[in-house]
Amino acid sequence: MTITLSHFSAATVFALFASIVFGITHRETTRDMIRYGAYCFVMFLGGVFVAGWVMWLLRR
Amino acid sequence: MANSTTEKNAEQAISTMSVLAPAVGWLIPGAGHMIQKRWIRGVLLFVSIVTMFLLGLAMQGRIYKANGGDILDMLGFVGDVGSGALYILTLMNDWGQGAIAFATADYGTKFIIVAGLLNFISIADAYHIAIGKKQ
Numbered sequence: 214m215t216i217t218l219s220h221f222s223a224a225t226v227f228a229l230f231a232s233i234v235f236g237i238t239h240r241e242t243t244r245d246m247i248r249y250g251a252y253c254f255v256m257f258l259g260g261v262f263v264a265g266w267v268m269w270l271l272r273r
Numbered sequence: 274m275a276n277s278t279t280e281k282n283a284e285q286a287i288s289t290m291s292v293l294a295p296a297v298g299w300l301i302p303g304a305g306h307m308i309q310k311r312w313i314r315g316v317l318l319f320v321s322i323v324t325m326f327l328l329g330l331a332m333q334g335r336i337y338k339a340n341g342g343d344i345l346d347m348l349g350f351v352g353d354v355g356s357g358a359l360y361i362l363t364l365m366n367d368w369g370q371g372a373i374a375f376a377t378a379d380y381g382t383k384f385i386i387v388a389g390l391l392n393f394i395s396i397a398d399a400y401h402i403a404i405g406k407k408q
């Protein structure tokens with residue numbers, strides 16, 4: 214079976230799973246785990262958008 | 274006397290678990306948490322790491338072997354080997370050996386490496402729970 218993800222969907226899937234693991238392993242309480250996981254996910258995706266715009270600017 | 278025996282038993286249990294949890298957690302992602310009755314955390318770690326690894330394989334990612342020769346291949350191997358049984362199973366079945374033919378296949382290789390690295394973090398967490406450093 215072969216899956217071909219786009220760049221964005223690959224980055225989103227990566228961000229989702231990495232954030233879950235980061236949230237669980239880096240915080241003590243359930244509430245903090247969820248908050249930190251969500252924070253990591255937003256930062257990952259935010260990084261994707263920033264990197265995308267930087268590359269767009271460099272290309273022009 | 275009874276107190277001293279109880280404490281000794283508790284210490285022995287901690288010591289056994291501090292070896293068992295990381296070992297089991299390496300072999301099966303999330304299992305180090307599950308054997309310590311952290312069921313939800315264990316299942317979430319298992320699903321995240323295994324899905325990431327399988328997606329990497331499905332994206333035609335490459336699996337590194339121990340005798341890669343190149344330093345980057347060795348680092349790739351260190352990442353891959355973190356997935357434990359998944360890595361062993363993949364090697365046994367000779368999966369992930371195809372030539373990288375398109376851009377997202379390289380993402381697949383990274384997914385596999387990162388799945389192993391995330392499992393290393395999960396193993397460290399299981400160890401911290403076992404020694405009582407974390408709840």
